[in-house]
Amino acid sequence: MKISVERAALLKAMSRAQGVVERRTTIPILSNVLLEASGDTLSIRATDLDVEVLETIPAMVEQAGATTAPAHMLHDIVRKLPDGAQAKLTDDGAGRLEVRAGRSDFRLATLPKDDFPVMASADYACHFQSKAGVLRRLFDKAKFAISTEETRYYLNGVYMHLADGAEGKALRCVATDGHRLARVDAPAPPGSDGMPGVIVPRKTVGELAKLLSDDEAVIEVGVSETKIRFATDNIALVSKVIDGSFPDYTRVIPQGNPRRMEVDAAEFAKAVDRVATVSSERSRAVKLALSEDRLVLSVNAPDSGAATEELAVAYADEAMEIGFNAKYLLEIAGQVDRENAVFLLNGSGDPTLVREGDDESAVYVVMPMRV
Incomplete structure (x- = not known):
């Protein structure tokens, strides 16, 4: 095999391939990618026996052929080559792959291409x-x-x-x-x-x-x-x-939660993040105290201190308190693409439903914590 390929295209493909390859494996061939050159393309295949990625990129093929090379090492070499470089890959047929670009010259140990496992094709229903x-x-x-x-x-x-x-x-x-x-x-x-x-x-x-x-x-x-x-x-x-x-x-998706709170998702996430600063890492519990158009977020961590923050919200039901894991609240708030998040609540011990405004195409459920 003897080919010339643009560094940017090879780097993009190797980045995808090395994501599939496990850094530690008991099967040596699984640390490698399969490189196959024919026509005017180079195909790069990587697998861990559960996931397989195959990508085809343009290449100048002087001599068709196939070999395998260490995925992470080849990726690092290509990543460190200068922008715009042309990488020349040559398999000498004796267990070495030469990678050349400008004045750089690398020789990598290869493994036989016939040892590389290819996932069996399935009949997709x-x-x-x-x-x-x-x-x-x-x-x-x-x-x-x-x-x-x-x-x-x-x-x-x-x-x-x-x-x-x-x-x-x-x-x-x-x-x-x-x-x-x-x-x-x-x-x-x-x-x-x-x-x-x-x-x-x-x-x-x-x-x-x-x-x-x-x-x-x-x-x-x-x-x-x-x-x-x-x-x-x-x-x-x-x-x-x-x-x-x-x-x-x-x-587990609640259907009849009658209490509705609407809040600016970004402001809510920032407030949760601020008050959670003093909470213990183990629980990261944040208490939400709701009253008419008012939400008070609070954390009370005996070992490290306490914090409270007040937010204006749209809420017109009876007052209630409920606790949540701060990390879970932040993750859900981070999914909200619209300006407002809507919380549908029942009681302090019941799961809460969260959605993006009136959009029901994405809903989230979070279990409460005792605080």
Whole structure:
């Protein structure tokens, strides 16, 4: 293999690839990327056996061929090359890949290309297209609630499925860790009928964000019972889905919370952040005291001090007090794109529903804390 490729294109592709590759693995070949040159393109493939990314970039191919190279090392080399450089990659056929640019010359140890595992292609039961911006909103607004508790593995991802939304069939993403929940809807795209509900793993959700950077790009989505595939013209991300049943989340979304508080989302987040400064890291509990058109946020940490802050809100119900984990409040407030956040409350021991103004396409649930 002997090729010449523009540094910027190679760096972008290697950044995506090395995100999939684990830094520590007991299988040496999984530390490498597979480089395949043919025609006028270079394809770069990386996998950890659960997620696979394949990207094709333009290249001047003098000699077609394939080899593997250490992903993180190759990425670091390309990153440190000067802007505008042309990288020349040559595989000598004896276990070395030469990378040259200007006066820089690197020789990397390679492993046989035949040892590189390629994920078996699945028969996808469902195919549809969606704008990247729509998919990004679904996953970005839900992912903060993904559980990190490995014993409840079926909560370690975003549950993507079809559901009945406020305006007909919806493509829905849900995540929860038992303390907070996010449910986000978008109109169901043509062709998504019959899509199996799948749990997209946390790592895949993180890598997917890199693929969805251009809002107007059209993403081809393929879904089966065991795999999900997202693809553009030159990039494909394939992932196994979590083998488990997502719990019935509809049971924990409150339906009859009568007390309504509306508050400026940005001002609320800043106030929570300020008063939480004195709270203990272990609980980070913040008390909300509501009275007519008035909210008082307070923290009382015996070891470190106390803090209060008052905010003007729209609230016309009876006075009440309720406590929340400050981190959870900040994460939910950070998802609100509109100016105002609406809190629908019941009692001090009941879950609270949060949404963006009157928009019901994204709702959040947060469990209270004793304060």
